Amino acid sequence: MAVIKRSSVFAQSDWTQNPTYVPTDIPGRDVPTIQGIEGIVSNILNIIVPIVGVVLLIMLIVGGFQYITSGGEAEQTAKAKKTLTTTLLGLLVVLGAWLIIKLIEEFTGLNLHEFTVPINEV
Secondary structure (H helix, E strand, C coil), X not given: CCCCCCCXXXXXXXXXXXXXXXXXXXXXXXXXXXXXXXXXXXXXXXXXXXXXXXXXXXXXXXXXXXXXXXXCCHHHHHHHHHHHXXXXXXXXXXXXXXXXXXXXXXXXXXXXXXXXXXXXXX
């Protein structure tokens, strides 16, 4: 039976509740299972969502700075407007995706914020 070392990676919560946890108390379950995908997807989303927010904020600042420093030049002003328009379009896409997920959850009763793989006990 494999021994799992407690890692500091799971210091924020109970490490046995992490979907990548490999249960050692179930016979034949000493290797990672498909349920590990839950943890991978969750970790990826927990990284991507804040990065998207930071990128959108930075691009809004960059577009605003370009617009302020364009000095009335038509080409520079157009470039700044394109940056701002693209950034706002990206923000609308992200907010639209969130709204669609919330609407689906509301009308169907599904919980789309939790990614789980059903466990078939051996």
